[in-house]
Amino acid sequence: MSERNASRVTEFILTGFPGLHPEYYGLVSALLFFVYLMTVIANATVLLLFATNRCLHKPVYYIILNVSVCDLLFSTTTLPKIISRYWFKSGSISFNGCFVQMFFVHYCGALNSFIFFLMAFDRYCAICHPLKYTIVFTKIRILILILAAWIMAFVIPLMLIIRAYPLPYCGPNMITQCFCDHIGITVLACTDRTPYGLAAFTSAVIILLVPLAFIVFSYCSILMEARKISGWKKCQKSLSTCSTQLIIISLYYLPRCFVYLASNVGISFSADVRIVIVMLYSLVPPMVNPLIYCLRAKDIRECLWKQFYRIVPPKL
Template structure:
């Protein structure tokens, strides 16, 4: 069916219950979130590229996650800040669907990257003698590129579900950005089958990797408990704790959101709040957790800071 959109733009609603006097405050909060994400994720990517000792599979995967999070925030947050600071809440028809493709692609990429991270830890702990034979830096890069290709395919495919629908009625997107469910519901025809397919696709792309991650870490924990020496037990456990933090803050809010949407009439403002939590909290938390808890990244960060201080100290006048 040809697209019969009566308008050439959509309106981003965000928090419908938020009073206008609080718009600048919320816009400033989103600016802080974006600034932290931009600095923290860029720092992680820069450190992995700069330090040769970080040219290892685990850090390549971490940098891939940081790149995905940075792109997601750059795709969505400037528009949110523009809405609450300047009142420009409209987004063109083409820009909305382009944003939709990026949102679904990068969400899927995060999930696949966390799966790669769990696979790396599984091999490192359960098959330590064969680790370098199974996972090399080239293999990690190839797996990351494969994850990008798979995620882009999913994001493009999901976007093409909503694009052909006729949009000739309401144009208010009850979310902070364009993705399948709040856009498809604005169609002039019944879009419930497409929205259900989108929900099933989300469950597969998130709960599928999450299930494999849980299974892999059950095996890892069993292997850790089987270690005879206490120092080996502690060292192996410490390498996993950081990943558990990141996996928890990424998946748990999404599981809660899926359960909440099982209700007949979910509150749109609560839905928007959940979207904010599971979209942006992991993006600012993950790089901070990696920098604080990962010894190699922490050492590289300290050496980078010392290098900057020494350059300022000995700068010729």
């Protein structure tokens, strides 16, 4: 027992992109820093607009606010470490620190999925059941639903941590990824990971496929309802209110589903290609989501311009 404890892994090494030549480390770290900076500025702007404009205190914008908070949390959890990996050549992360990062990675992923479920439910009720919308989606109820999403998202990654943390890690400590996640950690355990892989697959089904099934159902129902609306302008208005959410949801789900399906049907990628895909669907949406809000959501766009003109008054 003492020999096993003596050889227990005390830290992990994040390899990042295994095939990247050292001469490009500075460029990659600068690019990742730019992504992080833009993500913080963009999502902080959404939070500022929400805090200073009461006209945004509506159910749909409460949901968007939580997407921004979740995006900020995920980017702050993952990006600083991988930036330091290339900027300062510091790829090591402590054993406990890796599990903390793993928790927040999966927590933010689950939370985003549940919030997108609420986003689709909001649009479904607003368009398919407009007379009941103001009754169902009161401020108190939407806050309760959002709180429930945060609590439910907390439980699933906590269960993964409880099962993965006690495993014996006595061999290699290189994680072929840019951040710690369940698969990257448990494959390093000195034991059969099949039961733990099954738990991870089950949680992925609950987190991704169940909300996605309802989202597909809700937007199909919205399209069917839009066909019944008389008048092109009313129909266009109904669809435009959904387009913003649909773009954001697609950015989150489609790449993830592609990666999971590809791995299950035997399509293999090199480690670098797989990591690039994971980084794209993990880091691009948090950066571009606020831009989509500002371009597509009329209320947010108007509040943004109002805030801009307060800082830079228009010339007469």
